[in-house]
Amino acid sequence: xxxxxxxxxxxxxxxxxxxxxxxxxxxxxxxxxxxxxxxxxxxxxxxxxxxxxxxxxxxxxxxxxxxxxxxxxxxxxxxxxxxxxxxxxxxxxxxxxxxxxxxxxxxxxxxxxxxxxxxxxxxxxxxxxxxxxxxxxxxxxxxxxxxxxxxxxxxxxxxxxxxxxxxxxxxxxxxxxxxxxxxxxxxxxxxxxxxxxxxxxxxxxxxxxxxxxxxxxxxxxxxxxxxxxxxxxxxxxxxxxxxxxxxxxxxxx
Ligand SMILES: NC(=O)c1ccc[n+]([C@@H]2O[C@H](COP(=O)([O-])OP(=O)(O)OC[C@H]3O[C@@H](n4cnc5c(N)ncnc54)[C@H](OP(=O)(O)O)[C@@H]3O)[C@@H](O)[C@H]2O)c1
Numbered sequence: 001x002x003x004x005x006x007x008x009x010x011x012x013x014x015x016x017x018x019x020x021x022x023x024x025x026x027x028x029x030x031x032x033x034x035x036x037x038x039x040x041x042x043x044x045x046x047x048x049x050x051x052x053x054x055x056x057x058x059x060x061x062x063x064x065x066x067x068x069x070x071x072x073x074x075x076x077x078x079x080x081x082x083x084x085x086x087x088x089x090x091x092x093x094x095x096x097x098x099x100x101x102x103x104x105x106x107x108x109x110x111x112x113x114x115x116x117x118x119x120x121x122x123x124x125x126x127x128x129x130x131x132x133x134x135x136x137x138x139x140x141x142x143x144x145x146x147x148x149x150x151x152x153x154x155x156x157x158x159x160x161x162x163x164x165x166x167x168x169x170x171x172x173x174x175x176x177x178x179x180x181x182x183x184x185x186x187x188x189x190x191x192x193x194x195x196x197x198x199x200x201x202x203x204x205x206x207x208x209x210x211x212x213x214x215x216x217x218x219x220x221x222x223x224x225x226x227x228x229x230x231x232x233x234x235x236x237x238x239x240x241x242x243x244x245x246x247x248x249x250x251x252x253x
Contacts, residue, residue, distance in 0.1 A: 030058030
């Protein structure tokens with residue numbers, strides 16, 4: 001990975017940091033010397049990530065919290081602030097409710113659940129940390145969309161709509177926050193092989209999907225983590241409001 005010495009000593013909060021893309025991102029920031037707070041609901045998984053980062057010589061802590069709950073997010077801000085200091089980089093990555101459902105069979109309950117988990121959660125997360133960043137006049141927010149928000153996909157409709165909403169949430173916030181020194185950018189990965197998706201996608205389908213990406217393979221969590229580091233780095237200091245398609249060249253529309 002490209003090195004970013006300017007990230008040394010920065011405080012980074014990664015929601016969805018207990019596994020998958022978020023965990024890889026937490027590791028990548030910690031490897032640059034950043035002080036990382038990982039957030040998720042599974043305490044054992046959070047402890048494993050913190051343990052692994054610490055064993056590698058990094059600085060990490062965790063807070064177990066449901067990011068659809070603003071009171072729980074306030075607790076994340078309080079605990080991370082007390083132990084690591086004010087947040088410099090917020091990676092709002094928690095979510096992932098894309099499992100396919102034909103739209104005619106998508107229930108109202110499921111629709112609300114997915115919007116809550118993937119879009120409202122990001123709004124609540126940003127709303128928790130952004131005021132402090134604006135007050136301090138600096139920082140980088142990175143939101144998590146998906147290729148499903150860039151064009152219709154096999155994911156369920158609610159996930160596609162939530163992912164598209166995240167692109168606009170990012171652009172809107174970037175416009176407001178830019179004049180106060182805070183950059184807001186978004187990542188839109190295509191298929192990323194995590195522990196979870198590796199189990200869910202059968203090997204044959206995986207090969208087919210890999211061929212559908214011009215670069216001939218599926219993404220890995222570290223591909224997304226590398227983009228997160230770049231967006232947080234000084235090299236991206238004139239980038240705000242963008243959505244980066246982390247998609248192995250599979251860009252349409
Ligand atoms: N993998 C892909 O192909 C792909 C593609 C495009 C976009 N994405 C997006 O990337 C993000 C991470 O996905 P992933 O594939 O790494 O998923 P994953 O392995 O299933 O991990 C999801 C992470 O989000 C956390 N999370 C989910 N809902 C939460 C909630 N309500 N409160 C707190 N934490 C919550 C989970 O924590 P706990 O398990 O500890 O609760 C876990 O850390 C998601 O937003 C997903 O939509 C993934």
